[in-house]
Amino acid sequence: LCGAVIASPWIFYQIWNFVAAGLYPHEKHYVHVFLPFSLGLFLAGCSLAFFFVFEPVLTFLLGFNKSMNIDPDPRINEWLSFVLILPLGFGISFQLPLVMLLVERLGIVTISTYLEKWRIAVLGIFVLSMIVTPADPISMLLLAIPLTVLFILGIALCKWMPKRKSPYGEGYDP
Template identity: 55%
Template sequence: MPRNRDLFNDSTMTFGEHLEVLRVHVWRALIGLVIGVVAALFLGDKVIGILSQPIDEALRRNNQPEATDDIGGMDFSGFIKQMFSDEEKKPDKPPVMEEVPGDDELTVDVSIASLVAALKTVAPELVVETPDVPEKKEAAEPDDGDADAAANSKAGSAESSEPVESVSLVLRSDEIALFKKTADRFNRPVTYKVEEAFMTYLKVSLVAGLVLAAPWVFYQAWLFVAAGLYPHERKHVYIYLPMSIGLFMAGAVFCFYFVFPIVLDFLIQFNEWIGVELQPRLSEYISLVLMLPVMFGLSFQLPLVMLFLDRIGVMTVKGYLENWRMAVLVIAIVSMLMTPADPTSMLLMMFPLVFLYFGGIMLCRFRPGASTDPLA
């Protein structure tokens, strides 16, 4: 009987030797994880700044007085229509670039009448009454050559004669700086415990360190697992592992840069619609911003899950096509369970998953690497 020549037949290890190799790789992975966490501790403030950017921008955008003028008196259907409307409010006048006031400065508009009345009260000698001078009638009509000049002079005099209703004054004091700092609190997440910011910093640093050390940890796990795999099994890992990582990263990036701004706008405006003042808590927001991209990344693994079910014979391409309506219903339910309690994030997860469902059908039909698969 011919001897079976497999790659690892001549290097068979005992159970104790397997445990020793596992211990070595686990220690190496832990050392890499500790190094990643320590490095992340020095970058935690920058990571928190990146994670807090969506909520800071959403709060500043929605806390503008003109942003929520029309939300108050509408019903829920009108609120939904406004949220999903493509019409954008255009300013009546082009924006004027003005000098940004300092932290202790406040620019106010005071009417001329109020200013004059105040000056008359405190310093009447500074107010000079100017009697009205009647306009002189023109003695003669201007020549044709001077018509343009006369028209321009009349236009200029008309513009200069327009009454000025108010004047801008700059006020400066330490109390104004305190007032502006207090008002800016509504544009940022807050903490309600003394240790909350520190614990949140440690939590973010731990997650960031895990992300930094993930390639090294996965590499150590792969070194241990690969020794027990056949060549065709390792080939599948080389094909599908990059696909899995790519799908996960695509889901996380899609969630953070596209879903988050829309979801935050919806939730903030919903609070304003029902008359509730929103004051986001830092620890709860960080939990949301860390959890939701992970949920999106995991849900984007749908094509690979479909391929796995097809490979083990649980489902077929024909079965996927015949049951697509039921699949859409299941995707809607899963999207509802994996996202916060708002319809926006549910729909933004559901629509890409429906697209990935049909992408999974195409993946099962082409079946990359099927020629070396013993189950094919």
């Protein structure tokens, strides 16, 4: 694991060199524009998990053991999976505004659809939060509430960054 973390810049550089060879210049521009935002959202999600979610979740989960006078005995693989999966789930989930913008730009979903179906989206956010986090309501809420705010910010982002008209006409697809 430590080796993967240390080698990750080189790995990402190699992946980028492979992918960039097949991209048009305007596509590379999108990567250069959106990658910092994506990285910032990922780090914000991981930071939220580390600094605000771990303590209440562990207090809640270990509280069951105290009420039954049982000493907790977590195994190292369980602890590592908890410590790695929770921030990873938060970081990936925080990509929601950029995914919403991408789906809107591709023409799959419109802004009006986001506004009409917001109740279903919030329900989906809560279901996703139940799947990604451990089996306790506190961590679910600590992920679902920021994701709901990010959903609203995603709608604002789609409105704020409208589609640009192609200089080549409607049917042009580079």
